[in-house]
Amino acid sequence: MNAPRRRLLLALLAATALLAPPAMAAVPVPAPEAEQSWRFDLASPEAKQANIAHGTQGITINDPKLRTPSVRGSFGVYTAPAKDLGRPLTAFTVERRATLPAGSRLLVELRGRNAGEPWTEWREAAGPGEVILPHAVTELQVRLTLEGAEQASAAEAPTVSDVVVRAADKQPTSSGGPGGAMAEQRTYRIFATREGLVGGVTANGHVIQERDHFVALPSRRMLAGDGGDEYRVRVCYQGRCETAPVWDVGPWNTADDYWNTASRRENWNDLPQGTPEAEAAYLDGYNDGRDEFGRRVQNAAGLDLADGVFWDGLGMTDNDWVDLTFLPTVDDVDSGGGK
Numbered sequence: 001m002n003a004p005r006r007r008l009l010l011a012l013l014a015a016t017a018l019l020a021p022p023a024m025a026a027v028p029v030p031a032p033e034a035e036q037s038w039r040f041d042l043a044s045p046e047a048k049q050a051n052i053a054h055g056t057q058g059i060t061i062n063d064p065k066l067r068t069p070s071v072r073g074s075f076g077v078y079t080a081p082a083k084d085l086g087r088p089l090t091a092f093t094v095e096r097r098a099t100l101p102a103g104s105r106l107l108v109e110l111r112g113r114n115a116g117e118p119w120t121e122w123r124e125a126a127g128p129g130e131v132i133l134p135h136a137v138t139e140l141q142v143r144l145t146l147e148g149a150e151q152a153s154a155a156e157a158p159t160v161s162d163v164v165v166r167a168a169d170k171q172p173t174s175s176g177g178p179g180g181a182m183a184e185q186r187t188y189r190i191f192a193t194r195e196g197l198v199g200g201v202t203a204n205g206h207v208i209q210e211r212d213h214f215v216a217l218p219s220r221r222m223l224a225g226d227g228g229d230e231y232r233v234r235v236c237y238q239g240r241c242e243t244a245p246v247w248d249v250g251p252w253n254t255a256d257d258y259w260n261t262a263s264r265r266e267n268w269n270d271l272p273q274g275t276p277e278a279e280a281a282y283l284d285g286y287n288d289g290r291d292e293f294g295r296r297v298q299n300a301a302g303l304d305l306a307d308g309v310f311w312d313g314l315g316m317t318d319n320d321w322v323d324l325t326f327l328p329t330v331d332d333v334d335s336g337g338g339k
Contacts, residue, residue, distance in 0.1 A: 034087055037166040040080040040142045048225045050205020051076040052146075057099070058161030061146050064153055068201045070249040073103070074148035074157065077205050079141065079225055083165075088114070088136035091168035094129035097161045103149025104158040109220065110165065112137025118328065119230050121221040121257070132172060134264070140165065145220075186259060187325040188274035192235065193251055194319060195304040202226075202248035211312060216248035216304035218276060219257040219266065222326075223249055234325040235305065235314060242313030243327070244306070251301040252278040252291040258302060259326050267292070276302030 041047070042059050051074075053062040061076040068075055089112075098106050109122040110131045115138065122143060125131045142165065146158045195216055200208050202216070206226040215233055217223075222231040224245050231246045255266050258276045262269040268277045271286070279300040280286035291297050303324055310316050 035085070037164055038083045038085070038140065040083065040163045040165065042078065042080065042160065042163065044081050046081045048079040048228075049077065050226060052078050055159075058097075058159050059144070059146070060159040061148050061157040064148055064157060066201060068203050068248075069197070070203045070254045071147050073150040075203075076146045077143065077203075078146075078160075079143045080163070082139050082141040085138050085140055085167075088138055089140075089167050089171060090136045091130070091132045091171050092140070093166045093168055094125040094131065095162075095164045095166070096129070097163075099159045099161075101149065101156045101158065104156070105147050106158055106160060107145040107147070107220075108163065109143045109145070110140060111143070112140045114138050121231075122223065123221070130168065136171075185325060185328050186274070187323055188259065189321055190276065190302045190324040191279060191300040192303040192305050192316075192319065192322045192324075193299065193301040194310045194316070195248065195250075195306050198307070204247050206247050208306065211308035212306040213242070213244050213308040213313065214247035214306045215244045215309060216250045217246050217257075218250055218253040218278070218302060219255055220249055221257045221260075221266070222246045232327055234327060235303070235309065236323040236325070237314040237316055237320065240314050242309050244309050244313070248304065251304045252295075252297060255292060256302075276300070278302060
């Protein structure tokens, strides 16, 4: 190539470079916004459910004749699969879309946990639907309990079509370690009664078997799922002990988590920690000697024992005082009756 042509080519290349747009600086891609709400699946095959029917309008009570002692009318329980929150959260608000005929009600409860840790106790979404768990969690679960009126038919049962949980705008400072009140092992002297009721249904939908092995506590906060052992207690009597799951609610009351501190206890927080309301009512005339339903309390029971625990595990022959230990986890504890 001769010199003139070379000079012309260089000039053209320089002009092209001047006309080319400047190189763009790399712009960082913003991180995706954290989720603020979670819709829970009301038709999941993985849900734990008892006496629930599914229809075009949502979920409702399947058999209006099915009863459990802790609920005045019919009932059904639906526990949705847990959701991964993606970050630790403590406070939530709950939005639900439901049809509630006269005399019926819907209980919405939340619980949470972190990887490798036990569940917190359940907490009801009362009032405006706000729930504050005992500590921050990264996994959340919702339990719905549908309760029909005492004389209601299937057509008059409550129906739930949607449940959405949102992260509260204000997140409190976490108070308490993993498991909240469950993180510390405590033992109380409690009067225990035999539940019996073989063939009946517990508050979690379990059908009671002969010589069954479970207990009932007078609060839904430690109610495990049917067949579940996420909440268990250790009961000891005259040298014999058994660790059993909590599958029912009672005796007497349904909202008396007497094992919790006064600041966490749902009701009757003027009583000493570890004292059931029924015990105080029967022995000391507390609450005019009545339970939450206004019934006259006939014994001091704060614990019901299924027949297998009562007879086989503990060797009891009559209702009596036992040592009741609330366990922080389900690991490394004896799961059978014996000494």
